[in-house]
Amino acid sequence: MLNEINWPEEYLPGFTDNFASNEIIVPGITAEEVFENLLDTSIWPTYYDNVSDVYFYNHDGPVLKENTRFRFNTFGFPVEARVIEFEKPADGRPGRLAWHGWAEGDEDHRLDVVHAWLIEDMPKGRVRILTQESQKGKPAKDLFNTHPDTMNMGHQDWVKGLAATVLKAHKK
Template structure:
């Protein structure tokens, strides 16, 4: 049975202004390897072109943890964010990471999102990486109407970059 994202009240997909869902399943990686790479926000810019200027407010370094408050730029928006779910994968439980993010502004510019990740080991040496984002606000409505869909395209690129980064790190570990 595949797991699903835990949505906070008010962000349930289908009730928000925009929703993006992206997933990959790959062989020869573990949920722990993927999770540990994802939470290292210092790496994001190296493999995800829609991320820049990551800064942390209440945690030293750039490794995400429970309740971390941070900011970054993505899709042209300056986002303030706070981790609302953080559970490393263990004992056949999936890894879970989610942040509430927002871009301040008036009614035409305010954006409010929950971006969630679920990373789980599957049988036969496979891992599933699911990322979903539920958005509220006029900018979210505009993203929903855009063609092509920038959120799903961008988040799929994030998944591909994440997988490639983990694979590269594994090859370097083998070579060392």
């Protein structure tokens, strides 16, 4: 049975204004390798072109840790964020990373999200990379109505880019 994201009650998908879910299953890499590459924000722009200007408030970065407070730009929003779940993959348990993110503003511009990752080893040398984001606010409602679905397309690029980065390291 596959694991699921641990959602804070107020961000439970189906009860928010927008939700994105993206995953791939890749052979030949491990959850530990993928997780370590995900934590290193200095390489995010090398495999995901929708992120920039990552800044850390409470430590030097660039590696995410438990309770990290940081900010970055994505989807045209300056996002403030704090890591709210952090568990490295180990002993058959999946890696879990989640942050609460928000874009400041009035009622028309305020955006609140939880962006979560679950990375788990699977039988036959495969790894599952799942990312989901649950969003609240008028910008989330607007994103829900975009065609094409820029949020799901962008996050799929992130998942695929992360996997490609780890696979590329194996070929060196």
